[in-house]
Amino acid sequence: MTKIYDFDELIDRTNTQCEKYDSREKIFGNADVIPLWVADTDFKTPDFIVQAVKERAAHEVYGYPITPDSFYEAIEGWLERRHQWTVNKETIQYAPNVVIALASIVLSMTRPGDKIVVQPPVYFPFFQVIEGNGRIVVENPLKVLDGRYHFDLDDLRSKIDENTKMLFLCNPHNPGGTVWTRQELTDLGNLCLEKNVVVVSDEIHADLVFQGNRHTPFANISESFAQNSIVAMSASKTFNIAGLSSAFLVIPDKQKRLLYKQFMRATHLSSGNFFGLVATEAAFKYGDEWLNQLLRYLEGNLQFVEDYLATHLPGLRIMKPEGTYLIWIDLSALSVSAKKACELMVEAGVGLSPGFLFGTGGENYVRLNMGCPRSLLLQGLRCMKLALENR
Ligand SMILES: Cc1ncc(COP(=O)(O)O)c(C=O)c1O
Incomplete structure (x- = not known):
């Protein structure tokens, strides 16, 4: 029952x-x-997450963890079931949380002085991880039409120059609650491909989509979009486990994945913590x-x-x-x-x-x-x- x-x-x-x-x-x-x-x-x-955390806590030895295969398999299963997105396990990379992941991407894949596009009004740490790390924010404000946000692609086209390297997409959008359609994302993604702008798609709200709408993982639209993007996700919003610190990236392009891995090795950010790992795994297996x-x-x-x-x-x-x-x-x-x-x-x-x-x-x-x-x-x-x- x-x-x-x-x-x-x-x-x-x-x-x-x-x-x-x-x-x-x-x-x-x-x-x-x-x-x-x-x-x-x-x-x-x-309950199934609390139980997993309690079981791990009951062991009473909390030395260095590893990120086990079962963590990646649980993510794979969830993305397949919830988002009809088949992800190859090796493209999934652990991150302590989404904002750290965004900062790590900025630091490992762009240079000081590079421009990164954001689409305000938007989740404000986007500005902090760009400016706080010596990169330049380029604003491509959203337009309100019929009570809903829309991308302004003409404005975007006019603002991209040879120093514009990346775009931070909030998909679905915080604070507007907009669930971008496949067509909207396709139009945005085509422009970014044409202009050599990498799309970093923050999909932390992906699971929280209401009836009549459907989340589209940006990297699942086409192989060329996958190669030109990084998707950031976490179980933390959906299952209310932000305090346990665990997130992940999907990085289909080998070169970008390598840059991220090197950065994580150099900063020792990759080791995770037992509770975040077991909570994420339980969430995605049983949630x-x-x-x-x-x-x-x-x-x-x-x-x-x-x-x-x-x-x-x-x-x-x-x-x-x-x-x-x-x-x-x-x-x-x-x-x-x-x-x-x-x-x-x-x-x-x-x-x-x-x-x-x-x-x-x-x-x-x-x-x-x-x-x-x-x-x-x-x-x-x-x-x-x-x-x-x-x-
Ligand atoms: C779009 C978006 N990204 C990231 C975060 C925070 O993620 P994390 O706690 O994993 O850094 C939030 C939290 O509100 C958010 O709305």
Whole structure:
């Protein structure tokens, strides 16, 4: 019989050294706000992962780990089942997390002063790993059309020059929740091929895609796209295990793979940790049914937020996410600035992510994380209403 998971369960996460709860004082100046900000969920990590971690912990010797074949096989199986993507095991490379992987790619495959394209508003560490490592950010802002983000390929074409070496793609997109279609990715990828720009596709949200949409792994579109790209993934968003630190890359091109491996050897970043490894393996071996149920719950949360805002805050327009557990809300119809609106929300007891953090185009938005029990979401929405009604 199918086990039914309870996503309504409220779990006290305070004083567990977790960023979402225990950094509230630092981030918002208020330790009690309902935290609908940083992208982790308040759902319990599923039992089959907890069991795998506990079993490994029970061994009580925690010396250097290896990344076993079973880790790669679990990834292979998951990508085949969930994304109809057949990946050769040797193309999969371990990474401690996705952002470290992006930085490692930048450092091993580009030179100081090279240009890397980002498509704001976007997950802001993209800027940090480029600029913080002495490379130059080139912005190719997304366009809003019919309440959804679209690539601006004319703008992209005009901005690429001989120093533009790479493009960071967020697929699906954080914060817009856009699940790029195969056609959109094909058009983008063809331009990058033509201009010799390597596509680094951050697909950490790949599993979180709602009914009616479909995730397309960038490297699975064609062999030439595979050779011109690197895909970054992790079980961490889906199964709420970011604190265990484990991710992976798919690098089909031998030369790029070699550069990455050399970098990992030189920095000793490749050894991993037992708990991240066993958690990832368990997630990808046993996680299908749990994920199916999670997705239905998130779809319910999305409907709930849409209904609540339509009834109580009709001035706010959401960019309806096609995936992720993030909702990007346009505040431009308010008579106060988005910055002021965020302050008012904190005063009223809810903490969201201000849109300006995500760069150009994000200034009038706020990002709401709906990955929590519906009762908590309702409390957060009530605080938003209190803060914003009649503004
Ligand atoms: C697009 C994207 N990439 C990467 C990350 C972080 O990944 P990691 O914790 O593996 O570095 C996030 C987290 O929100 C994200 O949204």
